[in-house]
Amino acid sequence: MYFITFEGPEGSGKTTQIRLLLEWLRQQGRPVLHTREPGGTAIGDHIRSILLHPDHTEMTPETEILLFSAARAQIVRQVIRPHLAAGEIVVCDRFYDSTLAYQGYGRGLPLEDLRRITTFATGGLTPDLTFYLDLEARAGLRRKAQTPAEWNRMEALALDFHQRVAAGYRALIAAEPARWHVLDASQSPEVIQAEVRGRVGRLVGWLVG
Numbered sequence: 333m334y335f336i337t338f339e340g341p342e343g344s345g346k347t348t349q350i351r352l353l354l355e356w357l358r359q360q361g362r363p364v365l366h367t368r369e370p371g372g373t374a375i376g377d378h379i380r381s382i383l384l385h386p387d388h389t390e391m392t393p394e395t396e397i398l399l400f401s402a403a404r405a406q407i408v409r410q411v412i413r414p415h416l417a418a419g420e421i422v423v424c425d426r427f428y429d430s431t432l433a434y435q436g437y438g439r440g441l442p443l444e445d446l447r448r449i450t451t452f453a454t455g456g457l458t459p460d461l462t463f464y465l466d467l468e469a470r471a472g473l474r475r476k477a478q479t480p481a482e483w484n485r486m487e488a489l490a491l492d493f494h495q496r497v498a499a500g501y502r503a504l505i506a507a508e509p510a511r512w513h514v515l516d517a518s519q520s521p522e523v524i525q526a527e528v529r530g531r532v533g534r535l536v537g538w539l540v541g
């Protein structure tokens with residue numbers, strides 16, 4: 333019924349915010365599904381391990397985008413669309429905006445090509461609402477580096493890559509301000525979550541204003 337996505341740089345606290353939002357939605361008795369990209373299906377999880385494996389340094393940007401898109405094509409049809417059709421709220425950790433920001437602005441692949449591939453992969457599915465956890469790239473990487481076990485091939489890229497990604501997100505937000513809600517990720521998790529719940533409450537019609 334409602335498709336909500338979270339975007340943001342590494343270490344911006346997406347996982348915590350999604351967990352708290354899901355807790356709240358379930359307390360309200362709303363059927364809700366949580367997924368993440370890349371992954372979320374058996375096929376997608378295999379693709380994820382190929383994509384993020386730190387040894388796969390030879391992967392070309394073209395391969396990278398096609399693999400992310402293959403995982404997305406699968407999760408949209410196998411999981412997301414059926415749950416939306418059943419009236420559920422689907423909350424996804426990253427969606428195609430990550431491709432535009434990371435592969436488009438970060439890697440420098442042509443945005444028109446990425447949009448075409450992405451639309452093919454999603455069948456045109458667009459989020460109703462996308463949260464952006466806004467955090468300076470350097471601060472996010474510093475947070476992530478504190479848990480090196482989770483360090484992946486994308487995070488190992490240079491700071492200037494992550495700064496291009498952040499600038500890319502800002503361009504995406506400016507182009508479609510009604511779909512995006514920007515959160516200041518330097519605030520406490522509780523303060524951020526209150527804003528998230530307020531916005532989702534308005535979306536689903538529980539709160540007015």
Ligand code: TYD
Pocket residue numbers: 341342343369370384400425426427428430431432434435484486487
């Ligand atoms: P993950 O461990 O899920 O990171 P995070 O907790 O930050 O979401 O790894 C996903 C990585 O893949 C992350 O660095 C962003 C990147 N990514 C892309 O480059 N393109 C995409 O289309 C998607 C979905 C993710």
